Amino acid sequence: MKAVQILGDVSSPKIFPNYSINIPEIKDSEILIRVHAAGITGDEIIWPEPYASATRIPGHEISGIISALGPDYDGPLSIDQEVFAFSHADRGQGHADYVVCLPNEVALKPTTISHAQAAALPIPLLTAWEALTDHAKVKSGMRVFITGASGAVGMMAVQLAKKLAGAHVIALASPRNHEMLKGLGANEVLDYNVSGWEKSVVGVDVVFDTVGGEVLAKTWECVKDDGVIVTVGDPAPDWAFGGGQAPESAQCPNVRYVHFIVSPNAKRMEDGGEMVAAGSLTTVAVKRFPFNEAKAAWEYAQKRNRGEKAVIDFIEEN
Ligand SMILES: NC(=O)c1ccc[n+]([C@@H]2O[C@H](COP(=O)([O-])OP(=O)(O)OC[C@H]3O[C@@H](n4cnc5c(N)ncnc54)[C@H](OP(=O)(O)O)[C@@H]3O)[C@@H](O)[C@H]2O)c1
DSSP: OOEEEEESOTTSOEEEEESOOOOOOOOTTOEEEEEEEEEOOGGGGGOSHHHHSSSOOOOOEEEEEEEEEOTTOOSSOOTTOEEEEEOOTTTOOOSBSEEEEOGGGEEEOOTTSOHHHHHTSHHHHHHHHIIIIIISOOOTTOEEEESSTTSHHHHHHHHHHHHTTOOEEEEEOOGGGHHHHHHHTOSEEEOTTSTTGGGGSOSEEEEEESSOHHHHHHHTTTEEEEEEEEEOOSSOOTTTTTOOOOGGGGTOTTOEEEEOOOOOOHHHHHHHHHHHHTTSSOOOOEEEEEGGGHHHHHHHHTOSSOOSEEEEESSOOO
């Protein structure tokens, strides 16, 4: 089968389209998916899992058709159904013609969107949902500040903070995205190019940071004394993965701060898919690349100011 590989090491990765990889076999209750399209998060290039795998195949989010079910599978899905999936951070290997998924990673694809659009949905949807509900515990009326709001995760977070919790949303993004973000439900929009933006956001209940680095550091000025900062921006802060305390916490001892790696959740994918089908959740715009342009797709995914998320077509749709 065809599959993308990341060769080399994380300091000098090379995207390589390989046309002769073995189709994986399923066992137990696994699900084999014939991939039509696979999404790319640009910073995946520094995620450790492809470098640790024998196949060197990256990718966690796909859309396609169920090709086979393991002998112990007893769930509701059946062969030939159109599905989208997020495979766990430790596994991945989604950038291939065929991918093995676990039952909790797969949900029916919304019928109103293409495989390419569905392949760009799982990571933003699940990450934003988990950040806002499990980690930040956003409730109605809370003020939620979202950085990188025009990005794939940020756009989804703006919408879910409104729709799941009825929060007051403040979005940080470049001005060309402000009208779009207001249309998605942002109550306030801020330009990250304006120096001192962090002084104009005061006492928010929740920061959801999707940028990291200096932007994350500045959000400590925005959060209230007993608020929470949740971040997923890459590279992860030094304090993530048990790396100690955030230096800012010395001044803000009651601020809770969390970094997490997104988890699979078929129920949330199903619910999010229904919201998409009903027109109440807008998916990120996608830029499609054929498989033989996988290198260009990964390069595009790592650009800023893209406005679209890169997707690789494994089967070319109209
Ligand atoms: N831990 C996890 O489980 C997890 C899950 C999902 C994603 N992530 C990470 O979360 C991040 C966001 O993912 P994504 O798919 O949403 O990426 P994305 O679509 O590329 O969006 C990134 C956003 O950040 C903004 N941005 C980048 N650098 C900035 C800066 N210096 N100042 C202000 N804004 C800046 C971009 O704005 P412009 O377009 O205007 O440049 C864009 O809106 C990535 O680092 C990704 O790896 C982690």
